[in-house]
Amino acid sequence: MIKTLLTALWLLALAAPAHGKAIRIGWVHAMANAPALIADKKGYFADEGLQVELRAFGDGPVLQQALAAGEIDIAYIGAPPVFQWYARGLNSRILAKVNYGQAALIGNAGITGVAGLRGKKVAGVAKGSGMDVLLRGYVLKEAARLEPERDVDIVSMPVGNMAAALERGLVDAAFTWEPFVSDALLRGKRLLLDVNQSLPRYPWYVVMAVPKTLAERPDDVVKVLRAHRKAIAFLEQQQDESNRLIAAAFQIAPVKTAGGVTIEAAAVVREARKRLGWSDRLEEADLRFIQRLMDYSYALGYLGKELRVSQVVDQSWQQRADQPRAKR
Missing domain, CATH: 3.40.190.10 (Periplasmic binding protein-like II)
Known part of the structure; x- marks a missing residue:
């Protein structure tokens, strides 16, 4: 009797939603995706009550394969892989912006x-x-x-x-x-x-999630977006510290110029900020640019069908993240 009851409870646990489990975040290991790294290192995910498994990938296509295999819940990835895989049946959604330029x-x-x-x-x-x-x-x-x-x-x-x-x-x-x-x-x-x-402030990397995550863990998705926003605020407000963190995390080496001057790693990051910045807001100009990328992809033969940006972008999650956090 007890054994039967324990077995039933075990089966119910297996069937239960994944609440309380770590949310698995994949990210393309690129400097522009620094908000993912900062949110982890500065404890912003933890502040939201999230347990996160952060996993770095060398490029977008490899990360998309992990998403398709169900190994990742949310990703920091370029917009093109999202809509390219959407055309192949991976019905994911872009939720927020990560950066502009690069x-x-x-x-x-x-x-x-x-x-x-x-x-x-x-x-x-x-x-x-x-x-x-x-x-x-x-x-x-x-x-x-x-x-x-x-x-x-x-x-x-x-x-x-x-x-x-x-x-x-x-x-x-x-x-x-x-x-x-x-x-x-x-x-x-x-x-x-x-x-x-x-193309001033053109978007590149985005936060996206697969349908299963959006359906089963909506509160956690919103928490990720809030932590993401805090990380971007830190990058903008604490530039010296964030430059050092980025230089260390991405193993950026000092550079010796043609004139023999050595530029320290954090100064290389400061130089990169001339062409790169961060923002979580998906504006109308961003949507037009993503549509432009879709049109390029179709014209180049990389997409088997034409797509509209409204098919892959869902701004309602950005609006949910704007709401005050419920008291615990």
Whole structure:
């Protein structure tokens, strides 16, 4: 009798919602996603009563695979992987913004601007990735008025290899992000295009969640968004401390300039802030930009069907996070 009762209780526990369990947050290990790191290190998740498992990933596609496999509940990820996987059936939602800016085109001294890329080799990340969409759709087609498949030789490589490829003359330019941009500029490379100057405050990384998390753990989702907002406030209000935390977490090394001056790691982060900032608010301009990325992706053949931004963005969660926190 007791054994039967214990078995029944055990089965009920298995069937019960996951309340009280750690919420699993995946994040692309990029400086622009610093709010995820700050929320953890400064205890903002804990302040909201959350137990969090934070797991870093090298890029968006790998993180999306973990989301599709049910290994992650919420993610800090680029907008393009979200809508690309939405088109394949992963019915996720974008809930908030993480950052604006981060990407830039850098080159060797012989190139003076984007128009000079015709016939040149440009380093980019994997074809079909979010940064590749931005490179082909905006930087080359719109800003440079070039056809990516005809006028430029795009060489795919890991972002960490781009600086060496530039130094050795294997490529003429590279489309990369912070802190790699700042590192290269401090070493004497030329800034050909700062995307954040051309498209001020364009969004890139976002907070998203899978349908199961939204349905079963709505209160925890709101708590994550509140902790996320606190982390962004810290990044803006405590810049010196946050620069040190970012430099340590991302193992940013001091940079020796062409003139022999050593730039400390925290100063590299300060330089990166010229092209990168943080905000949690999804504004109308952000939605238009995400739609633009969707349109680029469809035109480039990376999406099998046209999508509308309203299909993947749900601003109601942002509004819930605005409400005063209930007293415990």
